[in-house]
Amino acid sequence: MEADRIRGLDGIRAIAILGVFYTHFVDGDSLLGDLAVRTFFILSAFLITAKLVALRDAEGFSFAALRSFYTRRALRLLPTYYAMVLALAAIGLVTIRDGLFYHLAFLSNVWFAMNMNWHPWVLAHIWTLSVEWQFYLIWPLVVLSCANRSVALVAAGAIAIALAFWLGCYVTGYYPDNMVLWSPFSLDAFGVGALVFFHSGMLARPVRTRLLAAILPAALWGALQLVETDGRPRLLLVVDFLLQILPLLPMAILIAITASGTSPIINRVLGARPLAYLGRISYGCYLYHFPMLWLMMHLMWRLFDYPLKRGIIQLVVVAIPTIAFSALSWEFFERPIQKWGAGRQKAPQAKITV
Template structure:
């Protein structure tokens, strides 16, 4: 057997990595995806922060809920990949990619289909050119780069004309999911101290990512810094660091660090400005580090006060459905603004939140969970997902009647269509 092959199939414990009890418990799960309930509660807070921010309800830094999501995702997927490796699973990244497709793509297809149906039935003025472009980008998980090149997002095209603009964060995650398993596998295949090399790689790449966020920042137009995968992967990598080397501290010190981190996150969520230089200079890395400390604490102290709070029934319900809530809340918000203009701001927010919860619950129960639990082989499921994606892409390619500017009579097309 070749040396590289032998190393690739060697359990991590034989490579010098001694996981603590928490990590061994994760490896003991036969599916490799054991859940930590308090992490689900943390997901609930993350999605609620984003919804409150998008619905303009007085939380200027609520967009940092996305970074909290990123830290959680980096932690969970790295933990899963390590568990697969510990079971000597061959080519764990292939199984990982298939599971991610089953988990994430059906819900996205449902939301994109609903938005396309709205465009075809109601044809709201000026939206279809942008929505069609966003649809094609969403189906290939390049929404963030599309929004950068087409100048869509928080700083150029009004978000009221872009009901799929929030899918940029899913694109960042999916691009990370494609690359990180390969980087991790390569690091763990190196001889001697492989886990330490993987940890060092994650820390170094996180530092580079946060540096790039600062480098790409352009006052008044920070779309490249905010949306670019290279500039936003730092939080995902910090989550990976927690999974690679969870730190168990004495209880009093752990409680103090967790409390400080919670206070820091709360302060940033209450004050951060998405267009400020401070966000890209120090607030993003501080928010990522604070979130990593909290995730590490929840992983080690499932009976602590914060864990008990996050394990409350309402937060658990929202946390388990945080993904579809995130997917639905923004298109619903745009829909109500266009189709129900008489609603007051708070009525629109309340109605949007309720409708998003209902649609998320339906999606979770009737689409996500059945597909996730389906035992069909990849050769059956993947072609079905590809066919659905192709049909939606075809709908996004249908001819669009170009809107005409009422004052100048000039035909307006593309992302900047009114």
Template sequence: MDGLRALAMLGVLYVHYWNKNPTTEHLRVSLFFVVSGFLITQILMTAKDRGGHINIFNFYVRRMLRLFPALIVLVAFGVVFDMDGFRALAIWPMLQASNIYFAMTQNVTPWVTGHLWSLNVLEQFYLLWPIVILLLPIRRIYVLLLAIIGSMIFLRANANALGIDGWWTFFVINADPIAAGALACLLMRVPAVASVIVSRPALAAAVLALAAPFFLWDGLGGSLSYRVMIQPALAVIVCGAYVGYRGPIGWLLGNKVAEFISKISYAVYIYHLMIWWLVAQWFPALWDTGPMTFAILTAISLLAATLSWYVLEQPISRLKQHFPTAAFGVAKLPKSAFPAAA
């Protein structure tokens, strides 16, 4: 799971710093969403298993302790340097609502917060998801997740007929991959189903679905159909990572470097456009995307995120131990209940 988070983050840097029009347009954000939906549902269901008690207040406090330190750094730099008019609009990222502001104004301003839309969609989902997990029986949660996935896809597919502006479908109506990750987490709790999800045929089908634009046609990667079909494919890969892959894939996704990059990936994501803006003030040539820009700015972003992790985020994150999501009970269903992934 650490490796997948690291890959999603590096995919974002590749697109922003190097190639603005990748063949697999929706892959990186969808992977981030599916991983996040899976992990947060695992946390909440584990808490529910422990006597059926979820401390929702503590859940929100833990999210704030993880999210706000790096975000406050971004806001502070944005206000001090007034990056792209940041000072007048700083309230939107602090409210986790930049995506709504972009949709309302049909403009990604300030530019250095343009990437926050995906985090905002995720946090808006998280705002209600603990309550859903706490109050609904699991059968109804299945139904709700299918309804979320189906309705989001329906609204995007028929946006023109329904009079929904494309800015809203891109920046707001975009929670179906998160729901797909949550659904995958629940399905993994059924061992008979889990054994199919993590099987070699399922993995092979998932890889083929993700690679389809490379052997069919390039335009497929930016289409709604690709955006839909990669959700179950990514869910299969995420479930396999949760159980654990063998061989080179397992080493690639589970080594210490991947683990560390995963730890700092949030700060890398938060800071990377701010870093681009700051560095390019001194070296304007780096406004041009390409391999040199990618190499230099990725290195600076990783260094900044590492410093942020040790000096700011990790010390604050330790406070989470005082705010447990679950107070008592049994452990989660162990991974040993499932066969190892291919």
């Protein structure tokens, strides 16, 4: 079974998209959205590394192998993405002055970081997709041309680079919101995801011990986030920085356990059909949720003279049509493209070692 066909992993995607919904629709100060995005990064790196290793072992490093990888990624991600961006441009929500060409070139993170604002806000969320595509430009070259041990060392180096950037912010005191939009700040999540693939056996067993070892330090990190930083000694800020990677550990272990199948209970819960299906359509949910928010805000105002403000009502009013539209997009647009692409080429199976 291919790694991305494991239903439990779709369940993790579903939980992550619900975390994004909660932060964007209910509580903008919640950490759930940030943790959800980092979960997507970890899971993406995990699955992509698995596929690339299988491709390398089957075909070696070649232009054909690179073309095969990028063709599959493009067929999965680009049609829906460009359909959404161009539709927003057609109705005037995104113009050239709003960085249309940046968004089309998957440089949205650069656009928002340079302008230090979130305009146009209907595309504010796609900076994460730009970061992911920038990762895709480099990582296939690394995995296809190196042995597993070297790839793991590069992944560890990526984590070190991200931590170095975080440390620079803490030490200099320069920490504007737009800094995290630059790709190096997300390398820790991608590096962790790649390492999960190579060390999934160690992370998955024994389940209880690994979960406890990850949850305790992550809980410490969460507690520190509740403490005001103003007036705190610089040493404590540096310690806070050193704990930055801790929240990634529970996610990494959960992904390893789920992919390995060592916990039937976790797989049964995360693999439940409704949750797994939501995870399967989570890409569409992520793409469409801000445009759907714009649409529902206008509809609620024009039809009912009601300002749709952040809260549970906004969550219900926007999330439900977003999920419904994403399901339609998957069944009648994304899935047919996937089937067409699968008929043209057969990808090597990605095996998860445990």
